[in-house]
Amino acid sequence: MSTEIQPIILCGGAGTRLWPESRGDRAKQFLPLTGSESLFRQTVARTPAGPHFTPPVILCGTGHVATVRDQMGDHEAALLVEPMPRNTAAAIALAVARADADSLLLVMPSDHIIANVPAFHAAIAKGAHLAQQDWLVTFGIAPDRPETGFGYIASGAALGDDGFAVARFVEKPPLAEAELMLAAGGYSWNAGIFLFRAGRMRDAMLTHCRAIFEAADRAVAAGRYDGDALYADADAFAAAPSDSIDYAVMEKDDRVAVVPVAMGWSDLGSWQAVHALAGGKDADGNAVSGDAFLHDSHGNLVRAGGKRVSLVGMEGVAVIVDGDDILVMPLDRSQDVRAAAKARG
Structure with missing residues (x-):
């Protein structure tokens, strides 16, 4: 079993909740909204490096390729270009389709804030243990208020010291329900950060959302390279249904784990x-x-x-x-x- 982790940084999304600064080619992730560095550059900077990590794959749209290359600076990375937006399930399927089956893929958005990077890296280590046991791992944020704008994850049985089996996912709740979950404990915010073995996710997608994975697989196979960038084939990728990874896979699979972590996280969503x-x-x-x-x-x-x-x-x-x-x-x-x-x- 490989212990090598391949970071996948998702750069899709227009970030319209931060209009007028965020739009089109100047999407939220490429803006310096907290400090002098863009959210994307902050994400790259906190991406783990070392003998167990390969350089990241940046998954972006065609309109953002030049910006990604410019903001990457001296950081080594490969680009995987989606020809049109098809939501997170299809984007992640592209990364899965091009990966070695035993590689662990660490999927993270490019537009979040993580203040406590050591806590994030410690959570990744726990998640890697579970992913090597073929759990699909999501990272849950320890809630500090009854937030109604996030989905929640309910923790079930403990999986050693690494995390918990997911009992259920909870849609964005009304305030009263959010207050009850906060008081009860055992709930995390769903941060949209994932870690899994590529072959395990491939099998899960073929079970739960076959049309999405097969379209992405064809798009990678028929794609073309331009230097460090693989452009997925537009005709093949257009056939992928648009769905989130949560709906398409995570909420349907019976072997999903959560690693709760307090790491100063914000999706900077407003x-x-x-x-x-x-x-x-x-x-x-x-x-x-x-x-x-x-x-x-x-x-x-x-x-x-x-x-x-x-x-x-x-x-x-x-x-x-x-x-x-x-x-x-x-x-x-x-x-x-x-x-x-x-x-x-």
Whole structure:
């Protein structure tokens, strides 16, 4: 059994919840939303390296190839290019189809924050033990509040000291149910980070979502190389049904494990989250970048984007400027930004 781990970094998604900065070729993962480095560069930097890890495979769309290459810098990596978005199951199927059956694949999004990298690496070591026993491993985030915006994972029987069998997955719950789960214990947020043996996932996909895997397998077989990038065949990949890996495989398989971990994780899924994690707030809790003047204003997020922005008597507001687009909203309405993104493009 191989102990070699192949990191797979998922770079799909438009990140419309962070419009207007995140869109098109300037998707969320390529933006410096917390500090000077983009989320993608932060992901690459915390990707484990060493004798048991191969250089990462970056899974991205055709419109992001140039940006990925530019932001990779001196880091060694291979690119796997999906010709159109087909959700996470098909994207992961591409990576599985090109991998050696005994390789362990560590799949992680490129647009998350992980503050405690040593805790993340320790969890990977536990997950690798389980993946070598043919568990499909997901990493659960220890919840610190009754969050209604995440799915949850219920832990079942303990698997030694490494993790737990998954008892069930829970859809994004109403507040009352989230509060009950937090009080009961044994529940984790679903972070969308996975570790598994490639051959084990191949078999699971052939059982649970055969059409997705077979389309991805054909797309890899008929793909073409351009330097370090493998471009999956568009006609073959277009036949893959669009579904998430959770729905297509993880919720259906009977041998799924969770490794709970507290690692300072955030999916940075809203401007409210960006404000919460921003460093360098002023004494009034304002997080400001660019040329901004604030008077008698508290708890605001201002990203001036080259304009001169002034706030007077405002509280809990986001002002995001990107070119000719200006977003103004209460931070607690951050989940509604998709309405503006849809209307404005």
